[in-house]
Amino acid sequence: MQQYAIKRILLFIPTVLLVTMIAFFVMAVLPGDPAIAILEGDGGGQYTQEDLDRLRHELGTDRNKFVQYGDWISGVARGDFGDSLWFNSPVMTELADRIPVTVELAVLSVLMAVVIAVPLGIVSAIKPDSPLDYGSRVFTLIGIAIPNFLAAVLMILFLLKVFDWLPALGYVDLWDNPAKNLSQMFFPAFALALYEMAFIARVTRSSMMEIIREDYMRTARSKGLAERVVLFRHGLKNAILPILTISGWQFGRLFGGTVVIETIFLIPGMGRILIEAVQHRDFPLIQAAIVIIGMAIVSINLLVDLLYGWLDPRIRYA
Amino acid sequence: MFADQADNSEIDILEANLRIRPKPPLHIAVVQGVARFARTKPLAFSGGSVLAIMIIIAFLTRYAGLAPYDPEQIGVATKFGAPGAEVVLGTDQLGRDVLSRLMYGTWVSLKVGLISTFIGISTGTMIGIFSAYIGGLFDLIVQRMVDAMMAFPPIILALGLMAALGASDRNVIIALIAILTPGATRVIRSQALSIKELDYTLAARAIGATAGRVVLKHILPNVMATYIVLITITVGFAIVVEAALSFLGVGVPPDVPTWGGMLQLGRKYIDITSWLALFPGIAIALVVFSVNFLGDGLRDVMDPKLRGR
Numbered sequence: 212m213q214q215y216a217i218k219r220i221l222l223f224i225p226t227v228l229l230v231t232m233i234a235f236f237v238m239a240v241l242p243g244d245p246a247i248a249i250l251e252g253d254g255g256g257q258y259t260q261e262d263l264d265r266l267r268h269e270l271g272t273d274r275n276k277f278v279q280y281g282d283w284i285s286g287v288a289r290g291d292f293g294d295s296l297w298f299n300s301p302v303m304t305e306l307a308d309r310i311p312v313t314v315e316l317a318v319l320s321v322l323m324a325v326v327i328a329v330p331l332g333i334v335s336a337i338k339p340d341s342p343l344d345y346g347s348r349v350f351t352l353i354g355i356a357i358p359n360f361l362a363a364v365l366m367i368l369f370l371l372k373v374f375d376w377l378p379a380l381g382y383v384d385l386w387d388n389p390a391k392n393l394s395q396m397f398f399p400a401f402a403l404a405l406y407e408m409a410f411i412a413r414v415t416r417s418s419m420m421e422i423i424r425e426d427y428m429r430t431a432r433s434k435g436l437a438e439r440v441v442l443f444r445h446g447l448k449n450a451i452l453p454i455l456t457i458s459g460w461q462f463g464r465l466f467g468g469t470v471v472i473e474t475i476f477l478i479p480g481m482g483r484i485l486i487e488a489v490q491h492r493d494f495p496l497i498q499a500a501i502v503i504i505g506m507a508i509v510s511i512n513l514l515v516d517l518l519y520g521w522l523d524p525r526i527r528y529a
Numbered sequence: 530m531f532a533d534q535a536d537n538s539e540i541d542i543l544e545a546n547l548r549i550r551p552k553p554p555l556h557i558a559v560v561q562g563v564a565r566f567a568r569t570k571p572l573a574f575s576g577g578s579v580l581a582i583m584i585i586i587a588f589l590t591r592y593a594g595l596a597p598y599d600p601e602q603i604g605v606a607t608k609f610g611a612p613g614a615e616v617v618l619g620t621d622q623l624g625r626d627v628l629s630r631l632m633y634g635t636w637v638s639l640k641v642g643l644i645s646t647f648i649g650i651s652t653g654t655m656i657g658i659f660s661a662y663i664g665g666l667f668d669l670i671v672q673r674m675v676d677a678m679m680a681f682p683p684i685i686l687a688l689g690l691m692a693a694l695g696a697s698d699r700n701v702i703i704a705l706i707a708i709l710t711p712g713a714t715r716v717i718r719s720q721a722l723s724i725k726e727l728d729y730t731l732a733a734r735a736i737g738a739t740a741g742r743v744v745l746k747h748i749l750p751n752v753m754a755t756y757i758v759l760i761t762i763t764v765g766f767a768i769v770v771e772a773a774l775s776f777l778g779v780g781v782p783p784d785v786p787t788w789g790g791m792l793q794l795g796r797k798y799i800d801i802t803s804w805l806a807l808f809p810g811i812a813i814a815l816v817v818f819s820v821n822f823l824g825d826g827l828r829d830v831m832d833p834k835l836r837g838r
Contacts, residue, residue: 229674230677233681234689355821356814358817360772361813365806368799371800467681467685468682474777485688486779489688489691489692498689504681505680505685
């Protein structure tokens, strides 16, 4: 296990470096000059070469790209992402309140997806070709294909038309008013969870179907164990590994979805501020948001890999 | 010698029966192939048909003026007009015709989706083949890059690129190419790696074929099936990402009619009317389902190895 963990962690380091490089150079190398973009704004405002030089100096973009990267990365290592151009304050103070909101949304989604999808997948696997299995497979097909922003808009439309009601859009802190917070977060989390739900249900079904045919399942039954014990202790325990891996990966993927969902449901999270930053071309903030999301995802993937190796000895010796 | 020109002697009949059936000419073969596809994969075939109709509508709208109104024309009917005889799908907050705007949106969506997918997957395929063929340090570096790129959710990377490039349909295509290439590189590389070790490739190299010949004559034709399947599966994804970017207001500029932008308007005025959100939503869902069904069907037919991906 130790060897496996060390190997994983060693592979993690270059990935982290590359993630920071991509987050930085995507902004810095592309043809767009942030200084020109800021001065021109949306309508092509007037500015002189002098203004341009001064702003470039202020932003530090008149230096060598690699010097800039070194400067930036040493700040990032200390948790300092520079100052936001749009909010005129340190990026970190802008993001500090936002990160927990997005994390809450993502955690809620994953919980929802797992709680609904795993039982659905199991039932679907135990009784293949039953009406419930067909229903679940149709749901899977739709859930995977439908984009989350469309699902969210349709959900709002449905609530308005059928119940003539919408939860108050916006965000109340979880600790201030848990009931209101959960009522506000339920639908965004559900819209976000649809894809994960469908995906996890599909994986659970196929993984469970494979396990059901195993010899040890037949042995467990033939020695007279209750069906419930056979399914859960012998079946699910073995089927859970791929489900766990997929859920972990999906957790990372969710961060992409939060951008859209937060915008639709007016939730002040990381995704929402990223959109604002993109609209105002706030480069330090965009870089910070991208690098934080990227790091969160590679870290989660590392954790999933380690957990997987710990749970399944076949992986760590492979 | 043709059997029907000969006498009806028994030997000729025997000969006619033994004769290998000639290959049908290309156009008949294509029709037969499509018919077989329609029979065995009805869902995929209907998806393909819907897609074909959409492409035709897109071209006719762009070049033949199929749309009933100018999509920019304000005040075609009253604001927020309900669907009716005059304006089939109603009007938006400025009184513009929703149907005409949807038809122009089809052009934008399909153009962006198809061009970016074609270039992105082709680039990824080439990089993947070279990465597998050259191997060594080059392969290592390329694969680390791919890993890092794929660590980001595609929409996040696209947002960053759009911020750097500025909103326009050309830039959406560029951003999409950047996020589609790594995935294709990874899939094609793993296939090319196994082809590289197969006997026929080894034999070709043993008799002294140049690297270019091996790549062009042996590796490329054998990843073609995967390449075509990848393109079909990816088009739907590309269209969704474009719609998401336009929905967020950072993709195609808001004055150009796009499905994503129209859905955003529908969301904004959802208290007033539901039509505005419903129709672009249906358009997006329709194209995504069609492409997914077609992609799944093609994958089963052409490349069983990709099944379950």
